Amino acid sequence: MPAPFILDRSSVTQVMAWVLAALLPGIAVYVWLFGPGILVTLALATVTALAGEAAMLKARGYPAKPFLLDLSAIVTAWLLALSLPALAPWWLIVTGTLFAIVVAKHLYGGLGQNIFNPAMVGYAVLIVSFPLQMTQWAGPLELTSASLTLEQSATVIFGGDVPKTTLDAVTMATPLDALRTGLLQQLTVDEVMTQPIFGHYGGTGFEWLAAAFLLGGLVLWALRIISWHVPLAFLAGVWLTAGFLHFFDAGRFGAPWFHLFAPSVMLGAFFIATDPVSGATTPRGKLIFGLGAGFLTIVIRTWGGYPDGVAFAILLLNLAVPLIDQYTQPRVYGGARKGKEPQA
Amino acid sequence: MMTMNEFRSLFHNGLVKQNTGLVQLLGLCPLLAISNNIINALSLGLATTLVMAASSGAVSSVRNFVPNEIRIPVFVLIIAALVTVIDLLMNAFVHPLYLVLGIFIPLITTNCIVLARADAFASKNRPLHSVVDAVAMGLGLTMVLVVLGGIRELAGQGTLLSGIDLVFGEEAKQFVLHVLPDYQGFLLAILPPGAFIALGLLIAVNNWQKARAERRVHAAAPMPA
Amino acid sequence: MTSPIQFALKNALRTGTILFVFALFGTAMLAFTHDRTEPTITRSQQAEKLALINQVLPAALYDNDLLASQQSVLPDDLLGTRQPSARWIARRGDAVTAVVLEAIAPDGYSGDIALLIGIGIDGNVTGVRVTAHRETPGLGDYIDRAKSAWIDQFADKSLTNPAPKHWKVAKDGGAFDARAGATITPRAVVKAVRNALDYFARHRAAFVAPPPAKEKIA
Structure with missing residues (x-):
């Protein structure tokens, strides 16, 4: 495997085994709360x-x-x-x-x-x-x-x-679906949120699932199997975009915490966007990748034709990885800047 | 006049060796957009072939009167005029089909394969050869379109020849083949991504066949002494 | 001896003339084809429009030239329109028998759903068709008659049948079915049809008025 794996000595198998292990808390909570x-x-x-x-x-x-x-x-x-x-x-x-x-x-x-x-x-x-x-x-x-x-x-x-x-x-209906349906019926976010499917931050049950995925993700980070760049940037992208819209019109756009505590965001941020093969490889590139995917997730959730946007956001950013990697490559000392002709 | 060999080589070129859809990869926009069922694919393929034959014939006939520096404007003018004529004729006489193919009929003008054959072949060859070349190229494209349309229609909705009534009238509906009865439908095949995936697979199969044929030739060739 | 400038001019004149001849020829060909196909094209387009209207209006209800009866309607909240829309008045003899309205359901899952609604003079729906929509393929697009017969259930409904509180999809306690998993789209259509009936009820008097001496052909 090429460089992206941070832990040099670990083989693919070991990394994959840790990823599977880190999903177990999420699966356990899933079984406990959803059957x-x-x-x-x-x-x-x-x-x-x-x-x-x-x-x-x-x-x-x-x-x-x-x-x-x-x-x-x-x-x-x-x-x-x-x-x-x-x-x-x-x-x-x-x-x-x-x-x-x-x-x-x-x-x-x-x-x-x-x-x-x-x-x-x-x-x-x-x-x-x-x-x-x-x-x-x-x-x-x-x-x-x-x-x-x-x-x-x-x-x-x-x-x-x-x-x-x-x-x-x-x-x-999932909380995201319920929110979308309610908003289309001209209800405000606060009115929709009185339904029982909405819990403290996210959806009832769903927020605990999100927390369990978050826990698994933090374990992967603690073991240095994934770096902090992508998950943090992804969560920041979701939080900032949703927060901006919510601040702008709280009646029509869900709260940032609600969007953050959807299980798909946690799963996407820690387990999917961090995929070393299809994700960005440079540290700065990872930040751009995460922010972009988080931003698009909210955009697609809010205005798209499908209930959730995490998958499409990550796929679109996968497409942009070669470009991101090229423009965030650390500059070799003394080399020409990317995209700029050396002065004659 | 044209010898049998020339004829055969032109057709081999158009259908296989230089196939526009699988080898040259020209004119992919209509190829991808209209190949969601066999009838659409066949109709657009034949319309394109007709335009190609007419424009190549016309270009070849006037090739000696067209100065080099204005050949492209003249060719475009000829193609655009012919396409508009076909557009009007289809609008008048096969209106329902015209509604389905919509914007893609006028867009034949911009299909690079038409201008490519006019410039690369018809402007340098005699009319008969040019027309045969254009027909071969057009049929090569039509073939790929139909195969792609067949795959997408079958995978997407489990039928073949649906929409045949748009060409031959209501009674033709009985010719629609419901190959997979009670099929749930696989929307991806009908939506644009399905076109890309199916074309990719077709190109892969074509390349694989070619690679196999080459390997066989190499294996059969006698070792140099 | 010709100077280089004279030579260039002569060349330009020659190529210009050739291009002109080709353009002239091409234009002549187009003009000829256009002239020959125009009547057929106009007929096909009118037939297409009439065929669409006929889907929401039984042919037995009228004997006038429907296309000629087209009138412009100002934007109206009950029709969901933000731009002038069209309506067609069906008559048998001199009596108005039905009206066909263009309406918009603005709250579809992915934006506007354009509808054509036929309403008999008695206030009963004669038919509804979706003419344009962007609902999710395979989920909300069953409102399209080409995909399913769902839209047929509006036939013969009126403001009192079902009762106003049942003008909803079944999931909300109403009289209209909707497929599980996709209720936003049908909800929008049901509401739009109800509003159109409401619009008709309020403007009914204007429809039954005797026909103007000269119908404006739009």
Whole structure:
């Protein structure tokens, strides 16, 4: 692997293992507050990712075993699974995961060559193609009138016969959706926020999930697996943009804390935007990358056609990485400045 | 007059070797925008072929009267006039299809492949050769458009030939093939990103085939003594 | 002997003439084609407009020249319009039977939804069609008749059927279905149709007035 990994001595496998470990608090909170359905999604995505990875490695003439064991496919699978609605149908999970592994990762040249973050490509493909199925979010248990066991969740995901009333009882609009819907009905932010789906800072349940992802991210930072630049810049970008809009018109734009404590922002800031392959590599570049992605997240959430903007924001910034890297390359002492002709 | 060999080589050039969609990668804007189903793709491909044949024939016929320094304005003038004629004719006689293809008919004028063939081939060759070359190039483009349209239509909505009624009237609706009944639909294939992804895959398959063919030639070649 | 300047002038004159001849020829070709296709094109365009109106207005309801009955309507909050829109008056004999209004639902998920609404003189909806929208493909676009028959449920509805408090989507306790996961779009359409009916009720007297001696052709 090239330079971006900060910890020189750690192999890809070790880094990936730490990333997976850092996601565990988030997963635990997810199960605790939203029910065990996410475990089925995670398992299905993992199996699909490994199968897709093995098939592509074979087709490309690589030995399967060492690459499968580097865990990178599982990281992609988990990040995608955690971005999907917990009760999404199985074919949605399989399609998204295969797209991430086969197209976004291997057709672009495999680990280290992919321009875009594979998990986010998978997510984007799904939200663009199947917007209806991407709304099957499980509501926080303290608000729903029913709950599903692990077995029932699996039945829902695999398309088994579940009474529609049960399904309606456990699914709910996410806080971001609820805010958007309320604002479109000419309600003010304060009026919308009186709904039970909104908690202290973010959404009920969702804010704790965000906190758990934040905790995992801080562990990665403490272990120096990720640097502080991207997450801090991303969070600052979200906070400043949302704060500016909120300050400008508090009735029409959600509070900055609300936007910050959506789980997708924490997951994006610490686990996705920090991807060393598809992200910026220079310290200054990382700051620009993070700020840009945070800014676009709020812009897309506020004016875009889809409920959340984290995935699109990160993909757009992935696209800008070569440019960012070129203009933030530390100048070699005595060398010419980038973009300026030396004086004749 | 034209020999069979010349004819064949012009067609090989247009359909395979210098295919505008897969090799030269010219005129991608309409290629990507209109290839969301077979009927649209075929209609735009044929309209482009017609413009190319007419403009190459015209350019070649007048090539000896056009001074070099004004050849591009003259060629553009000829192409633009022909395209506008086709635009008007389609508006008048296949109005529903005209509404679908919309802006992309007048845009054939700016399709670089038309001017490219007029300048690179027709201005240096006899009319018959020029027309054959233009038809071959146009059909090469149409072929790619149709394959792309077929892939996107099948993946996107599970049908083939949908919209055929826009060309042949209401009764033609029965010819629409519902290949995958009760298909949920895969919007990505129909939306613009699907065009880029599908074209990328087509180019990859084409390059892979070429690489394989080359390897076979190398393997079969006798070792130098 | 010609001087270089004379030579350049002569050359410019020659190329200019050639370009002129080509331009003349091209223009002649266009003028000819335009002249020959214009009547057909006008007919196709009118037929297209009429076909659209016919989707919201049963042909049995009128015998007048609908396109000639087009009138301009000032922007109105109930129609959601911010610019003058058009309306068409259907008559059978001398009696006004229905009116077709252009309306805008301004609160779609991604902006304006343009509607064509036919309203019978009795205040019943004869039909509604979405003519332009930017709703999410696959989610909110089922209001488009090309995607689903959802929009047909407005036929024969009026301000009293269903009762005013049921002029809402089912999820809000109303009489109109909406697909789960995409209720913002249908909500906007239901509201816009209701407002258009309201607009009609308030201006009904102006519609039934006897036809002006000369109809303005827009």
